[in-house]
Amino acid sequence: MNSSRSIRVPADGRGPDIDRKALWVVSELGLPTILRACVSCRSKRHRPTGKIRVNANHKLLDVWLLICCDQCGRTSKIPVHERVTVRALEHERLVRFENNDPAMVRQLAMDAALAGRAAYRLDWTGTWRLDTDIPFYDLGAGDAAPLEVIVRFELPAPVRVEKLLTTGFGLSRSAVRGLVDSGRVRLPLPVDAKAREDFTFLVHAAAPKSPGEPRAGRPA
Structure with missing residues (x-):
């Protein structure tokens, strides 16, 4: 520079x-570490898997960011959207969710507001x-x-x-x-x-x- x-x-x-x-x-x-208790081993350190899960129930959608435990590898979900209508989401945003867009995964993994809503903390050490x-x-x-x-x-x-x-x-x-x-x-x-x-x-x-x-x- x-x-x-x-x-x-x-x-x-x-x-x-x-x-x-x-x-x-x-x-x-790198991305921050997601700090929340693992239900299997009680470790608190998680990383994004790079995947986003979208589940459709009639006209309602659930969207989760998938994370895995650093210690035991167990996969768990962070709710991004719960029981929202398809029309409530911009089409481009929904497509990015469905395609596991890396930029969207990165954005969600760094989202302090999402961390507050889902009751976990972000550790920025080494990022x-x-x-x-x-x-x-x-x-x-x-x-x-x-x-x-x-x-x-x-x-x-x-x-x-x-x-x-x-x-x-x-x-x-x-x-x-x-x-x-x-x-x-x-x-x-x-x-x-x-x-x-x-x-x-x-x-x-x-x-x-x-x-x-x-x-x-x-x-x-």
């Missing part, structure tokens, strides 16, 4: 010029990595241009912002907290929040001055 160094946002009084951009991507390594492409940036140089970092998610894994920063910059938690507290890293959400959607933040070489703060060499 290549960062862009040629795009400049003209200064208009609302923010600094940005001529350096970097892309961080939360890349997908992502952070790929970064940062141009040379000297945080100690006071005259360096700000850097805009664009964070994109390939999967909706809930990742703590602090974890993204420590991984992306290769810094300790205390160093990252210091950058945020000093204003050198400006975030659109709290550093201890969990993000699962794209966002952008700014990195300044030195803490930006507050409005009205006198410049060096000028009387207050």
